[in-house]
Amino acid sequence: MVHLVTLFISNFNLKMIKKTILTSIVLFSIWSIILYAYPNLSVSQHQWQDNYIRAEKYLYASDEIENVIIGSSLSTRIIMDSLPTFYNLSFGGQSTFDGLKVITTKANSPNNVFIEINVLYKEENKTFTRSLTSQVPYMTKKKFLAFRSDKQPLAIFGDRIIQPFASRVHRLIRKGYYKTFDNSISFNKSSDSSLFEKMKALQVERNTQLLSNEKITLLIDNLRFAVRNLEKKNINVIFFEMPVNIEIHNLSKPNQIRSLIQKSFPNHIFIAAPRDLEKYKTSDGIHLPRDEAALYTDYLKKEIKTINNNK
Amino acid sequence: MLFNSLSFVILVSLTFMIFYSVKTVKTQVRILILASLIFYAWHDALLLLLLLTSAGVNILTSFYVIHNKKNKKLIASIGVISNLSILAFFKYSGLIAKTVLNDSDFSEFLISIPLPIGISFFTFQGISLLVDVYKENHFENKKIIPNSLATHAQNTLFFIAFFPQLIAGPIVKAHDFLPQIKIKTLNTINWEKCFKNILTGYFLKMVIADNLKDFTFWISYPYFESKDSVSLVTMLFGYSNQIFADFAGYSLIAIGIAGLFGYNLHDNFNFPYISTSFKEFWKRWHISLSSFLMEYLYIPIGGNRKGKYRTYINLMITMILGGLWHGAAWSYAIWGLFHGLALALERVFSPYTRKIKFPGIRFLQWITIFSLVTIAWLLFKLPEFDHVIKYIEAIYNNFTISFERPLVIKILIYSSPILIYHLIYLYVNNFGKKHLKRFEFIFYSIMLLLILVNSGTPGDFIYFQF
Numbered sequence: 001m002v003h004l005v006t007l008f009i010s011n012f013n014l015k016m017i018k019k020t021i022l023t024s025i026v027l028f029s030i031w032s033i034i035l036y037a038y039p040n041l042s043v044s045q046h047q048w049q050d051n052y053i054r055a056e057k058y059l060y061a062s063d064e065i066e067n068v069i070i071g072s073s074l075s076t077r078i079i080m081d082s083l084p085t086f087y088n089l090s091f092g093g094q095s096t097f098d099g100l101k102v103i104t105t106k107a108n109s110p111n112n113v114f115i116e117i118n119v120l121y122k123e124e125n126k127t128f129t130r131s132l133t134s135q136v137p138y139m140t141k142k143k144f145l146a147f148r149s150d151k152q153p154l155a156i157f158g159d160r161i162i163q164p165f166a167s168r169v170h171r172l173i174r175k176g177y178y179k180t181f182d183n184s185i186s187f188n189k190s191s192d193s194s195l196f197e198k199m200k201a202l203q204v205e206r207n208t209q210l211l212s213n214e215k216i217t218l219l220i221d222n223l224r225f226a227v228r229n230l231e232k233k234n235i236n237v238i239f240f241e242m243p244v245n246i247e248i249h250n251l252s253k254p255n256q257i258r259s260l261i262q263k264s265f266p267n268h269i270f271i272a273a274p275r276d277l278e279k280y281k282t283s284d285g286i287h288l289p290r291d292e293a294a295l296y297t298d299y300l301k302k303e304i305k306t307i308n309n310n311k
Numbered sequence: 312m313l314f315n316s317l318s319f320v321i322l323v324s325l326t327f328m329i330f331y332s333v334k335t336v337k338t339q340v341r342i343l344i345l346a347s348l349i350f351y352a353w354h355d356a357l358l359l360l361l362l363l364t365s366a367g368v369n370i371l372t373s374f375y376v377i378h379n380k381k382n383k384k385l386i387a388s389i390g391v392i393s394n395l396s397i398l399a400f401f402k403y404s405g406l407i408a409k410t411v412l413n414d415s416d417f418s419e420f421l422i423s424i425p426l427p428i429g430i431s432f433f434t435f436q437g438i439s440l441l442v443d444v445y446k447e448n449h450f451e452n453k454k455i456i457p458n459s460l461a462t463h464a465q466n467t468l469f470f471i472a473f474f475p476q477l478i479a480g481p482i483v484k485a486h487d488f489l490p491q492i493k494i495k496t497l498n499t500i501n502w503e504k505c506f507k508n509i510l511t512g513y514f515l516k517m518v519i520a521d522n523l524k525d526f527t528f529w530i531s532y533p534y535f536e537s538k539d540s541v542s543l544v545t546m547l548f549g550y551s552n553q554i555f556a557d558f559a560g561y562s563l564i565a566i567g568i569a570g571l572f573g574y575n576l577h578d579n580f581n582f583p584y585i586s587t588s589f590k591e592f593w594k595r596w597h598i599s600l601s602s603f604l605m606e607y608l609y610i611p612i613g614g615n616r617k618g619k620y621r622t623y624i625n626l627m628i629t630m631i632l633g634g635l636w637h638g639a640a641w642s643y644a645i646w647g648l649f650h651g652l653a654l655a656l657e658r659v660f661s662p663y664t665r666k667i668k669f670p671g672i673r674f675l676q677w678i679t680i681f682s683l684v685t686i687a688w689l690l691f692k693l694p695e696f697d698h699v700i701k702y703i704e705a706i707y708n709n710f711t712i713s714f715e716r717p718l719v720i721k722i723l724i725y726s727s728p729i730l731i732y733h734l735i736y737l738y739v740n741n742f743g744k745k746h747l748k749r750f751e752f753i754f755y756s757i758m759l760l761l762i763l764v765n766s767g768t769p770g771d772f773i774y775f776q777f
Contacts, residue, residue, distance in 0.1 A: 016752055017506050023756035024763075031764065045721055046525045048768045127769050136317070152765040154522075158724045166720055174713065198533040 028146060031153060035145045042150040043159040047073070047092040052149035055102045055132050058089055060142055064108055070099025071116025074242040074286060077293040082301065086114075095122030098129055100226040103235075105133040112236045114271075117261050118244065118254070118286070120219060121211055196284065200245060203285035207251040216256075220264050227265070238307070240271035243280040243288070243296055249273065271303045312353040314564050315517055315769060322346060322474075323568060330572060336494045337462070340469045343572060347474035351429070358427050361401070365430075366471045368393045369437035370464045373444045377452045387445035391438055398434045401427055406639040429478035431636055433471050435603060440467060440485040442607055449486030456489070466492055473574070475565040479558070481579040481599035484606070488574070495573030505570040507755065512563030514728075514758040519556035521767025522725045523549045526718060530689075532698040536705055541714035543706045549722035550692055551685040552729045555584065558597070582736045584684075584729070587676035589653040592684060604633050623658065627651035637691070642699070646690040653683065 035041060044050045058065070066085045069075055073092035080088050087110070089099040096115055101124055103113060131137050141147045211219070227237050239261055248254065262270060274280070274296065283289045288296060312319050326346040330339055352359045372390030376383050401424060408421035444452055457463045470488050471477075527550040529535055535543060562579035569576045583595035593601045609629040615622040627648065634647020689699045735754075739747065 014502050014506075016503055016755075019752040020506075020510075020755040020759060023752060024759040027756060027760045028763065031760070045522075046528075048525050052768065131769065146764045154518075154724055154761065154765050155721075158720055162720050162724065163717065166716060170716055195533060195536050198536070202533070 051091040072119035097124035200285035347472040350474040443485040475568040508567030515556040515560030517766040523553035552726040623655040
């Protein structure tokens with residue numbers, strides 16, 4: 001082995017490779033210094049990156065967090081400004097199990113965990129959880145800000161330098177356009193209602209298919225295991241259901257999941273979706289637009305207050 | 312096992328150390344076979360059975376083609392048909408069932424057959440071995456193919472399963488690879504070339520393709536209908552760059568890693584987006600596939616030797632089959648037909664277009680080819696043909712001056728390295744490498760930095776599905 005290492009080093013005497021690695025270290029150091037000097041530099045480019053950022057902010061937060069919401073993109077719509085003691089660890093396009101995994105990684109546990117049940121059938125995204133909770137990425141991100149998802153140089157460059165410049169240029173073009181053409185010539189995209197119907201139809205199709213027995217067993221076993229782990233750490237577990245369009249709410253899959261949870265966790269509190277579901281039209285059948293999200297957040301707050309009063 | 316996973320880095324490092332600590336070619340080959348089998352079996356060990364069966368068929372048929380002078384053609388044909396049958400069964404059963412069979416248990420069974428990863432690549436390599444040993448027009452069998460069945464089996468399994476290129480190419484031809492099987496030592500490695508290939512490959516994949524994929528995600532039905540024309544066009548442009556970065560990135564990593572073990576794989580991409588004709592594009596894009604189709608399909612069915620009309624038909628057949636090679640859906644066949652038609656039309660009109668000379672013609676040609684190639688990628692992203700039509704309709708209908716600026720800017724930012732990459736190539740072609748050579752380490756160090764701090768959310772390689 002020693003011979004091999006010596007042979008390797010004696011053959012590996014390339015100036016270009018060494019110069020590249022050294023320059024990268026210098027560039028990395030400069031970038032790290034900039035980030036320490038301007039800790040507010042932080043950009044999220046899209047939903048998937050946002051998931052990483054939410055998880056990293058939770059994992060590396062020094063403050064004690066009292067309540068955590070975990071769930072899918074449905075719960076990301078909850079208005080967090082009106083729930084100051086809550087942290088929203090819901091991930092768009094992912095499942096409740098990802099949030100559960102992240103919570104168990106952090107040493108400090110919250111008092112209450114609110115688990116959204118709507119998209120429970122999705123399994124844990126191992127690529128996502130491993131890249132957050134495995135020893136190497138966890139420690140490097142903890143020690144070096146530059147490795148965190150909201151500190152990407154190209155994203156920050158785009159957001160802080162290109163974006164303001166582009167918006168000024170865009171404004172000028174728009175002004176010129178409206179001067180030249182009739183103001184009425186603008187958006188001609190397919191009508192919002194037809195798009196809504198198409199997206200809702202897609203959701204209806206997805207929510208009509210029942211989960212297989214195999215899937216149900218796996219899902220409930222995994223959930224029981226996760227809940228037991230949380231309770232061992234004295235964390236209260238509360239289930240809740242996000243409102244969806246009334247046509248989807250009563251389809252076979254949501255009904256199946258709802259009754260499964262009530263049957264498998266009879267001693268746990270379950271905050272059902274609001275009864276006045278007709279108020280929740282949603283933007284695509286399942287996701288709440290801001291005004292409906294505010295309405296639901298009020299409802300959730302009231303329900304939580306009732307639970308606390310009954311304790 | 313993904314190239315951008317820790318398990319892959321560990322596998323390559325361990326294999327590298329053991330590989331160079333042994334002194335015979337046989338042991339070196341065995342080490343690489345073992346590493347390749349671990350690599351392939353990582354997610355599903357059952358897949359090994361298929362790989363070994365495919366290799367077994369090629370080992371036996373190629374061995375008998377060499378040693379049985381009488382029925383050479385018959386055995387080679389059996390071998391080629393076996394390879395194509397394996398590919399057809401696993402890849403095209405579902406398509407056949409959906410197209411010609413009614414709803415029945417049998418058609419459901421056919422649709423449910425999973426597509427084993429890399430099957431399109433390793434079956435093509437098997438065909439290449441059989442054709443090469445049958446025709447003997449690249450090497451003399453007795454000089455390259457061992458007399459002992461055991462050694463031939465070992466070399467063939469190694470050729471088919473060599474892990475850097477096993478699951479997404481480049482497709483290696485037997486006559487390029489088999490002559491390279493000899494003892495390898497550390498001092499034969501071209502470190503700088505390997506380093507540049509691997510670094511550029513990871514940069515293209517992790518920084519460009521993985522970031523762009525999250526912006527081009529919205530090219531899916533019906534979501535794209537909510538986007539404005541400028542965003543739709545930009546997303547399409549982004550997808551064109553994403554597919555290039557994803558596949559060229561994978562190929563460069565494969566070439567770099569093969570180089571670390573002393574094996575030279577040919578370039579798979581040669582700056583395809585500077586092409587000013589479809590013919591040029593196919594000489595620069597997925598070179599290993601286009602040269603395979605040229606050598607083993609287009610030329611054997613007649614190429615351009617049987618008159619101009621047969622040439623056009625041969626071009627179409629080659630490109631449609633090349634399209635279907637990518638995926639078992641009619642949209643891939645349409646994609647192939649589109650390229651076949653374009654190549655044929657180019658051939659028809661080239662005597663006239665060659666005469667047109669005015670400033671800017673090259674630029675016009677370039678922009679036309681890039682735009683058409685980019686539009687055709689829609690068939691890769693949207694496998695349902697009517698969704699492709701709806702996307703194009705949406706570009707036409709959804710015009711507004713108030714477009715989604717952040718989306719457009721981000722796609723342009725992550726696409727700009729691809730533009731720079733091609734511009735550097737043009738600069739080097741026109742002015743030579745001399746000026747850039749001194750500063751190239753700066754480009755590579757920026758790429759290394761961005762791999763570390765600006766990688767996108769990890770995603771599969773697009774070509775894995777093929």
